[in-house]
Amino acid sequence: MTFLPKPKLHHPNLPTNELGFTRRDYEGAISTLCAGCGHDSISAAIVHACFELGLPPHRIAKLSGIGCSSKTPTYFLGNSHGFNSVHGRMPSVLTGANLANRDLIYLGVSGDGDSASIGLGQFAHCMRRGVNMTYIVENNGVYGLTKGQFSATADKGAKNKRGVANMDEPIDIVGMALQLGATYVGRSFSGDKAQLVPLIKGALSHKGAAFIDCISPCVAFNNHEGSTKSFDYVREHNESVNFLDVITGRNEITVDQAPGTVEVVRQHDGSLLKLRKIADDYDPTDRVAAMNFLHQHAARGEIVTGLLFVDPEGEDMHSYLETSETPFNALRDEELVPGAAALEKLNASLR
Numbered sequence: 001m002t003f004l005p006k007p008k009l010h011h012p013n014l015p016t017n018e019l020g021f022t023r024r025d026y027e028g029a030i031s032t033l034c035a036g037c038g039h040d041s042i043s044a045a046i047v048h049a050c051f052e053l054g055l056p057p058h059r060i061a062k063l064s065g066i067g068c069s070s071k072t073p074t075y076f077l078g079n080s081h082g083f084n085s086v087h088g089r090m091p092s093v094l095t096g097a098n099l100a101n102r103d104l105i106y107l108g109v110s111g112d113g114d115s116a117s118i119g120l121g122q123f124a125h126c127m128r129r130g131v132n133m134t135y136i137v138e139n140n141g142v143y144g145l146t147k148g149q150f151s152a153t154a155d156k157g158a159k160n161k162r163g164v165a166n167m168d169e170p171i172d173i174v175g176m177a178l179q180l181g182a183t184y185v186g187r188s189f190s191g192d193k194a195q196l197v198p199l200i201k202g203a204l205s206h207k208g209a210a211f212i213d214c215i216s217p218c219v220a221f222n223n224h225e226g227s228t229k230s231f232d233y234v235r236e237h238n239e240s241v242n243f244l245d246v247i248t249g250r251n252e253i254t255v256d257q258a259p260g261t262v263e264v265v266r267q268h269d270g271s272l273l274k275l276r277k278i279a280d281d282y283d284p285t286d287r288v289a290a291m292n293f294l295h296q297h298a299a300r301g302e303i304v305t306g307l308l309f310v311d312p313e314g315e316d317m318h319s320y321l322e323t324s325e326t327p328f329n330a331l332r333d334e335e336l337v338p339g340a341a342a343l344e345k346l347n348a349s350l351r
């Protein structure tokens with residue numbers, strides 16, 4: 001069985017957000033993933049982020065591909081729109097939905113196999129087109145659903161459960177997202193909720209392509225010694241560049257840390273990203289420097305996490321394409337079918 005509804009009952013005094021919703025209103029069905037799977041922690045972080053941001057669940061559209069990671073939208077945001085697409089095809093389905101209705105908040109959830117193996121082309125084009133979305137890859141370095149084969153993000157030399165080493169070079173999807181023009185790029189770890197929740201909140205508030213690579217250990221097939229995606233390995237090699245706090249609304253904030261250690265970035269929607277620096281030399285608004293930093297640390301075997309790059313003035317696909325501001329489902333017949341005279345005029349302009 002893959003669908004277990006949660007009982008509707010909850011404590012009457014659960015805290016509510018500005019819309020009057022409790023956290024339960026952002027949950028989904030009971031998870032059927034393996035106990036301890038990193039993906040379940042990411043689902044919990046998504047629920048937490050959407051609750052704290054006070055997002056109306058019916059304004060969110062969650063889309064995914066195929067894999068254990070892509071099953072997770074069933075386990076969060078049960079009152080939102082959902083579409084479980086084909087393996088590696090979430091980005092194009094989401095792009096189409098976004099073109100037809102720019103008013104929804106788009107959340108794409110995928111796996112490392114779904115995005116870096118079969119769906120690599122889809123991932124790349126969605127980033128370079130600046131589709132307004134939050135794109136989360138739940139990265140465990142294996143195809144969990146099909147019993148643990150190495151995916152394209154597995155590190156060279158990493159060993160599988162039987163001790164066989166992966167001999168292919170890994171694809172660094174964070175490096176790719178930076179190079180391809182994503183305007184919000186972060187990496188986190190499913191075991192670090194304090195880092196992951198604000199990172200997701202910042203991404204959901206961002207206008208443009210927001211990408212989060214979240215290392216999410218597969219306890220069934222890739223959590224042993226010799227793996228570079230296990231809980232122990234990631235904890236030991238995690239190099240966080242900053243600590244993020246997201247403040248919504250347009251109120252002034254007070255900066256309580258020593259000058260020079262806190263950076264405040266105002267996003268398009270007025271939300272503020274308050275970044276407490278951990279690495280002194282790290283500038284999250286310099287794309288090229290972020291790429292260099294990432295590669296230098298990767299060569300040392302370190303996994304760099306935090307908000308790695310943000311362009312708060314980033315544009316999205318709609319501004320380049322000058323598409324309809326009104327969702328197609330709200331357009332009237334005469335706007336959708338402008339008639340023979342309009343068609344004739346258009347054809348004449350192309351002759």
Ligand SMILES: Cc1ncc(C[n+]2csc(CCOP(=O)(O)OP(=O)(O)O)c2C)c(N)n1
Nearest residue numbers: 067068069087111112113114142143144145
């Ligand atoms: C076109 C197609 N090819 C192959 C498969 C088999 N398949 C299902 S899930 C999967 C890999 C999933 O890996 P990932 O995206 O990393 O998700 P995880 O299960 O690790 O979370 C594969 C190869 C499929 N469903 N469809």
Ligand code: SF4
Nearest residue numbers: 034037068144218219
């Ligand atoms: S097989 Fe791995 S990825 Fe899939 S649910 Fe189990 S632990 Fe998670």
Ligand SMILES: [Mg+2]
Nearest residue numbers: 111112140142
């Ligand atoms: Mg995987």
